[in-house]
Amino acid sequence: MRGRPLIPFAVIAIVGLLLITVLSFVGLNQRDAMQEDEDGNGGEEVTEFDDPVAAGEEMAQQSCIGCHGGDLSGAGSNPDLTNLDLTHDEVVDVILNGQGAMPSMTDNEVEADAIAQYIMTLNE
Ligand code: HEC
Incomplete structure (x- = not known):
């Protein structure tokens, strides 16, 4: 009986860790996308035209x-x-x-x- 309450806690902990991992990957991707925007032609600063x-x-x-x-x-x-x-x-x-x-x-x-x-x- 004593060990039982630990199982839900373990589940919550694992789910939490998974969420943290997933969210940080989402964040990294967004950061990359934002940087691409700054460097690429989508941003304000035009550095050169093909034509x-x-x-x-x-x-x-x-x-x-x-x-x-x-x-x-x-x-x-x-x-x-x-x-x-x-x-x-x-x-x-x-x-x-x-x-x-x-x-x-x-x-x-x-x-x-x-x-x-x-x-x-x-x-x-
Ligand atoms: C708000 C109206 C307006 C806009 C928009 C405008 N111009 Fe002008 N432009 C003028 C006026 C008025 C003159 C005459 C200025 C003067 O010498 O008193 C002029 C003069 C010029 C001159 C000099 C002509 C000469 O013989 O001295 C050039 C070159 C020129 N404009 C190019 C452009 C270009 C290129 C654009 C677009 C990127 C543009 N203008 C947008 C009103 C405008």
Whole structure:
């Protein structure tokens, strides 16, 4: 009779240990997934594009046409971007820092570089 209450305790202990083991593996997997997100392309920080011109075009379609017109050839007082007298680096500078009434569009230099590469293809 004396030893009997020990059995439920043993069961609880084993189940508890199993839970701890399982949960810590779940935690490790989640941590790995979170780190992948930080390093991979899913995160904020873009480090490089496979095809900068295509990526730049996509971003320009999202960020620039609102002011510069659907084909970027200007709209209202917003200048034409297809007939620029600027170098690639000057376009990067405008995208990063803004100019006059135009605000800075991103502080990510890789994105700014890709957009500028696309803009330069419109000015060839
Ligand atoms: C909120 C409206 C707005 C948005 C959005 C915008 N621009 Fe502009 N942009 C302007 C205005 C206004 C000017 C003229 C600024 C000035 O010189 O006074 C300008 C000027 C420029 C110039 C310089 C043109 C020159 O001849 O000096 C470049 C290059 C340019 N924009 C590129 C872009 C790109 C690329 C994007 C998208 C990433 C973009 N802009 C998004 C309003 C905008």
